[in-house]
Amino acid sequence: AGALRVAGFPSKQLQAAGYGLREMQEGGYFWKDLVIFLRATHTELTKAGYTDLDPKHELFLLYRPKITEVYVTRNKLKMRETESLDSADMGTLPIGTHVHVLQRCELKNGTKRA
Structure with a gap:
């Protein structure tokens, strides 16, 4: 190359x-x-x-990839500062909100977070 x-x-x-x-x-x-x-x-x-x-x-x-998936929340979605469950609470999204996942990460225990 x-x-x-x-x-x-x-x-x-x-x-x-x-x-x-x-x-x-x-x-x-x-x-x-x-x-x-x-x-x-x-x-x-x-x-x-x-x-x-x-x-x-x-x-x-x-220049992120073209969004092909849109999710609709079925529950209130809690937003956090980082992927850690111990991180600061940044707010919640109401039921029925359309969400585009921009980034996913895998935690040490194998759990995938968006």
């Missing part, structure tokens, strides 16, 4: 040719390029080997 980057091939062409994010990382592609043109997420880039990325960087918010 590095030789293709030097030759001027954009990340979209590499993706179409079957190259993965790890190969692009090893080839020296800048993470911002992958976020903008491939809508790569923080989680995907971290798994591909990129380090020291800020998950709250503006680009991750501007």
